[in-house]
Every structure is written in structure tokens, then in C-alpha cells.
Amino acid sequence: MTTGPILSNACAALTYPVEVLDEQGRASTIDIPAERPLTVYLDKRELVTLMTLGGAPEALVLGYLRNQRLVKAIAEIAAVQVDWEVEAAAVTTYHGVDYIEERTARRVVTTGCGQGSMFGGLMDEVDTITLPIDAKLTQSTLYKIVDLIRTQASIYKQAGSVHGCALFDATGELLYFIEDVGRHNAVDAIAGRMWLDGISGHDKVFYTTGRLTSEMVIKGAQMGIPFLLSRSGTTQMGHAVAQRVDMTLLARCTGKHFLLLTGKHRFIAEPHLREGGVSKSLKVA
Structure with missing residues (x-):
């Protein structure tokens, strides 16, 4: 063994x-x-x-x-x-x-x-990746994640100039938070932790402070994670790859605001979080 x-x-x-x-x-x-x-x-x-x-x-x-x-x-x-x-x-x-x-x-x-x-x-391997279609993310869980990141102790708050990445479970509980000088390092370190701990990505939510580039989307897909969130934006190729692997991509996640770009079938909007029948935060790009 x-x-x-x-x-x-x-x-x-x-x-x-x-x-x-x-x-x-x-x-x-x-x-x-x-x-x-x-x-x-x-x-x-x-x-x-x-x-x-x-x-x-x-x-x-x-x-x-x-x-x-x-x-x-x-x-x-x-x-x-x-x-x-x-x-x-x-x-x-x-x-x-x-x-x-x-x-x-x-x-x-x-x-x-x-x-x-x-x-x-x-x-090379994008077309071989299949992400779970039955994983779901609720609007309230999204808000919980964004709030936890906002209050998370970090090197960024102390010294700035770093990127942070985090892994959450399906209920929005924080599993890992890692910072590094580049977001690609932070995502790799979380992938390594998942490997060491034998954690599957099938129902997990990945958060990054950096933009959602093709590299970030591909790495998230290789880790088997269906949800990728960022407080920043996305690139054209990041968006295209997310569509190709059917990943749920959410950008500009700050406060109660976010943009749902791809994989909309996994996201559960909650009517009680809307005002006047129209959500002020749910914008579908």
C-alpha cells in the first residue's frame, strides 16, 4: 500500500x-x-x-x-x-x-x-475531457465563496503583488487557499494538494483572483473541476475553451455582482436574491 x-x-x-x-x-x-x-x-x-x-x-x-x-x-x-x-x-x-x-x-x-x-x-487533450453535467452551484453559494475570499487572511493584504487561488466544496466551504507570484503557480499548487489528498474535482469550485485565460481553463478542466470563478475577466480563448469543455465560467465576481459566461445549465439562480423580479447581479454574457 x-x-x-x-x-x-x-x-x-x-x-x-x-x-x-x-x-x-x-x-x-x-x-x-x-x-x-x-x-x-x-x-x-x-x-x-x-x-x-x-x-x-x-x-x-x-x-x-x-x-x-x-x-x-x-x-x-x-x-x-x-x-x-x-x-x-x-x-x-x-x-x-x-x-x-x-x-x-x-x-x-x-x-x-x-x-x-x-x-x-x-x-492537445481538451477534446478528451468530460466535466460532470449534474454538478450545481447556487447563487447563495457563489456569494458565500466571494465573501469568504474577501475576508481571507492573505499575503496580498499584507504585501500586495501576488495572486491567490482557492478550492471550495459544493457547499462553499474552503478547502485550500494558496498565493503565489503568478496565478499559474497557485493553480498548480492546488492541483498538487488535491493529488496528495486524493480529492476529486467533480463537484468542486475553483476561484482565482487572476483573469480566466486559456491556461487557467485548461488546467481547471484537467483537474476535473466544473466551476471556475474570478474577480477579474476572461480572454477570448479562455471563453472558447470553457465552451468547448462545457465548463461553468463566472467572471467579475465582486460583492453581489458577477457575469455568468458559459455552462449556464449548472448555475441555480435564486429568486429571493433578486429585487423587483429582476436580479441586479445575474448578468448572462
């Missing part, structure tokens, strides 16, 4: 103090987010260097391998060892990765903050 990969559980400071002068020449000390390189080695082969906050490095590496489709199951991974002194993560698999040269030869640089990238064609 496998107990999962051996993890280093490395930790690093998430913020860094700096001296500043304001517009009136007054000196003070503020915290800014940490940003550090983490070079990933897969079975001693250098794979990629990720610029990261460093809050969940092992989960980030696992989620990266999962979302890049380089490793199919967590049971294939023996260990993930992060060493911040050399800024490296060593991943060891039990049997190696088939056709690693060919599978990493082509890379697409995405629009993610910090220059995210995905190996192979972005759309």
Missing part, C-alpha cells in the same frame, strides 16, 4: 522587509512578497525554473507535473525534495517518464504572470 511520495516539507519566508521613502520623504519599512527561483529536476533531468513565492513548493512541483501531463498518477512519484539553499526541487519517479525528450520539446509560453508555460499543444 502506497503512502504517497516522500516530501521535504521545505519552508521559506513569504515576505521580505524593505526600506522605503514616501512622497513626503518619510522613511518606513514595508513588507514585499518574496520571489525566488525553483529549478525542477525530474529524474536528474533539468525541466523548468519556476519563479515562486515558495509557500507550497512540493505541492507546486507535483501540480506542475500533473497539469503538464508529464506524470499520470501520483503513485508514480517516489519523492519530491526541495532545497532552498540551491533553489532546486529534485523529483524522483519509480520507473522514469516515457518519451520525456519528445514530450518536453515543444513549449507554449502563456499569458500567466511570470511567463507561465505548458508543454505540447494547449488544445
Whole structure:
């Protein structure tokens, strides 16, 4: 019986103090987010260097391998060892990765903050993804999620300049909240946590503070998550991919306002949340 990969559980400071002068020449000390390189080695082969906050490095590496489709199951991974002194993560698999040269030869640089990238064609496996059609999200659960994010303690509130991603269950209870310098890192780290904990995405809701690009939609679909929410907007390709995989996409989620873009059949509008018979928050794009 496998107990999962051996993890280093490395930790690093998430913020860094700096001296500043304001517009009136007054000196003070503020915290800014940490940003550090983490070079990933897969079975001693250098794979990629990720610029990261460093809050969940092992989960980030696992989620990266999962979302890049380089490793199919967590049971294939023996260990993930992060060493911040050399800024490296060593991943060891039990049997190696088939056709690693060919599978990493082509890379697409995405629009993610910090220059995210995905190996192979972005759309290579989209048509094989099937998201559950019976999952439902109520308007009140959406509001609960947005409110929980608003009150969540975060590096962003302390130091700014980071993106946050969160995973919620079907009732709007928070399962994971991770911040990083790029939203693609944060989503990968949540994918890694889900892998480690054996959590299925079939009835989950994913929230990101960043825009809904094609990369974010594809990663959410690969994680099996039918709902993707953002306080920001979406791109044309993000919208197109969401339609293609039949994902429920909601953008501009702030306060009681949101835009429901795709996958409308999963969303349950609640009449008691409307005023004068017409919802002031439910706008279908």
C-alpha cells in the first residue's frame, strides 16, 4: 500500500522587509512578497525554473507535473525534495517518464504572470475531457465563496503583488487557499494538494483572483473541476475553451455582482436574491 511520495516539507519566508521613502520623504519599512527561483529536476533531468513565492513548493512541483501531463498518477512519484539553499526541487519517479525528450520539446509560453508555460499543444487533450453535467452551484453559494475570499487572511493584504487561488466544496466551504507570484503557480499548487489528498474535482469550485485565460481553463478542466470563478475577466480563448469543455465560467465576481459566461445549465439562480423580479447581479454574457 502506497503512502504517497516522500516530501521535504521545505519552508521559506513569504515576505521580505524593505526600506522605503514616501512622497513626503518619510522613511518606513514595508513588507514585499518574496520571489525566488525553483529549478525542477525530474529524474536528474533539468525541466523548468519556476519563479515562486515558495509557500507550497512540493505541492507546486507535483501540480506542475500533473497539469503538464508529464506524470499520470501520483503513485508514480517516489519523492519530491526541495532545497532552498540551491533553489532546486529534485523529483524522483519509480520507473522514469516515457518519451520525456519528445514530450518536453515543444513549449507554449502563456499569458500567466511570470511567463507561465505548458508543454505540447494547449488544445492537445481538451477534446478528451468530460466535466460532470449534474454538478450545481447556487447563487447563495457563489456569494458565500466571494465573501469568504474577501475576508481571507492573505499575503496580498499584507504585501500586495501576488495572486491567490482557492478550492471550495459544493457547499462553499474552503478547502485550500494558496498565493503565489503568478496565478499559474497557485493553480498548480492546488492541483498538487488535491493529488496528495486524493480529492476529486467533480463537484468542486475553483476561484482565482487572476483573469480566466486559456491556461487557467485548461488546467481547471484537467483537474476535473466544473466551476471556475474570478474577480477579474476572461480572454477570448479562455471563453472558447470553457465552451468547448462545457465548463461553468463566472467572471467579475465582486460583492453581489458577477457575469455568468458559459455552462449556464449548472448555475441555480435564486429568486429571493433578486429585487423587483429582476436580479441586479445575474448578468448572462
